[in-house]
Amino acid sequence: MNIYHCMIELRSGTKALGFAAAAEAWMGHLKDSGTIRDWRLMRRKFGLASARHTDFILEVEVAGLAELEEAFRRLGGNGHDSDRRYDQLHQMIGEVSIGLYRPYPDPSQRERIALI
Secondary structure (H helix, E strand, C coil): EEEEEEEECCCCCCCCHHHHHHHHHHHHHHCCCCCCEEEEEEECCCCCCCCCCCCCCEEEEEHHHHHHHHHHHHCCCCCCHHHHHHHHCCEEEEEEEEEEEEEEEECCCCCCCCCC
16 A cells, blocks of 8 residues: 655635545546545544644555556546546645655564664
């Protein structure tokens, strides 16, 4: 399992509930099509966070890099409805920082430990 982690700030004037609905439409579409395993959208609570933390975090769960590649392929445009859902979400985002994470320690890819 891999987590595609997105830290998001909305464009000025964008409504948070509108963004959440757009995320549901796009991510739900990807999940329903089997492109991703799951996703979740979280919002900072009470404004409590350091300067590095954004207002929203979107986490997208994929089984591996092949699933992630398929999700990116779908972004290439495979239908008017998919394009509309993606564009609606994307136009609300002002800034985004991304990272790809995996559970750690990962039994299939453990780093070697050595004394020397």
